[in-house]
Amino acid sequence: MTRISRAPRHRTAAALTLLCALTAATQSPALAAPGPAPTTLDGVRRQLDDLYHQAEVATGKYNAADEKAKAQKKRVDALNAQVKRAEQREARLKDLLGATARAQYRSGGLPAEVQFALSPEPENALDDAALAGQAQRGTQQRLTALKTARKALRTRTAEATTELSALRASRRTMDGNRTKIEERITAALALQSRLRAKERRRLAELERQAQNKAQAAWVGTGILKQVGTRASAAGRKAIAYATRQIGKPYVWGAEGPDSFDCSGLTSQAWLHAGVVIPRTSEEQWARLPHVPVSRMRPGDLIIYFADASHVALYIGHGKIISAPRPGRWVYVSDAGSMQILGAVRPDTR
Incomplete structure (x- = not known):
């Protein structure tokens, strides 16, 4: 220490x-x-x-x-x-x-x-x-x-x-x-x-x-050898939208276009892909279809912590795009860097 x-x-x-x-x-x-x-x-x-x-x-x-x-x-x-x-x-x-x-x-x-x-x-x-x-x-x-x-x-x-x-x-x-x-x-x-x-x-x-x-x-669990590598058409649109937001600041309760919080980013990304999902990470976890983390694909949402208080957009290769916290910006980071609760899929296609 x-x-x-x-x-x-x-x-x-x-x-x-x-x-x-x-x-x-x-x-x-x-x-x-x-x-x-x-x-x-x-x-x-x-x-x-x-x-x-x-x-x-x-x-x-x-x-x-x-x-x-x-x-x-x-x-x-x-x-x-x-x-x-x-x-x-x-x-x-x-x-x-x-x-x-x-x-x-x-x-x-x-x-x-x-x-x-x-x-x-x-x-x-x-x-x-x-x-x-x-x-x-x-x-x-x-x-x-x-x-x-x-x-x-x-x-x-x-x-x-x-x-x-x-x-x-x-x-x-x-x-x-x-x-x-x-x-x-x-x-x-x-x-x-x-x-x-x-x-x-x-x-x-x-x-x-x-x-x-x-x-x-x-990564040491071998999870990346099991997860999907191809996003759906809507998933690609959601990823493209989130990618365009990289560098924008985290702000409480914000859902764009100039700033975001974590679920504001994910809900807007999927809205621009033509899919309406709940606004908060807790509701996204509660109401969207769950998929095993080993079967998730780019475009799916990873929910973090036991209370489902954080969410990010999985983009493949073990990476996510998220709005992390105050004082930070929307950025790409490692998917396993926080405690994963599970994954949800906004579209079933």
Whole structure:
């Protein structure tokens, strides 16, 4: 384990203490408690990895809550539109009934048998009277049914609006949790900035070593001899789109065109391939068809970590394109450098 260099020890120690104090200060019951202050560079790396993982989890939950709130808003808007159309139909039927009543008033409202006696064509008069009465009764029945339907629609709209308010409150809570995580990451970045340049380079090297070790272990299983090498037509389009995004920054909740988070990139890549998939990595894992990692092919999505909090697009030869974390950009990296949960296939062709 690599220890932080002793010169200037007071500055490094202060930076480590700052990280511990700031993460404790931003603690929320909904978030995992920060661990003890790290005393080694490898400890710093692990704490940073944990902070970024917590951030990704919080962002995924916010994105999921946001998607639910947006879908519910559409539902409320659709119900309101239905209520409005019902009211318009009701108004037209009322006008029709009113016109019928006024016509009867102008004609004196003579009973059908009198109209029959006075009409030069009695058989037509009887038919007309019967049809008019039937039409009036039918209109009244439709109006009654429409009023009942409108009341039911209003009840559904009120219930949907209440649910929307709850979803928006949940989204605000998730956003608050995400803000607390961002504060922790700010503390982590402050820690990095207080380390000497040599220590920062060593920290980056430790990160690379950990990723290379994980990738070597994954490749060593012989997995690359089993996975597919040919993408579907849609998969090639998704890869082409993701490739064009390389170099764009990671931003919380972003789905292009100028920045992305991990699932924002994968969902947009497949959308541009003509396939709509869920917005978050958790939902992509839950709702898309699973395929064994040994049978995945370029274009499939690799889901990472036990909580499905990260996702990347597999492009073949053991590589992925992903939007990794704050402060980084969309880039190509090793598929086995993180803990793989499984793979999913957006298209079944």
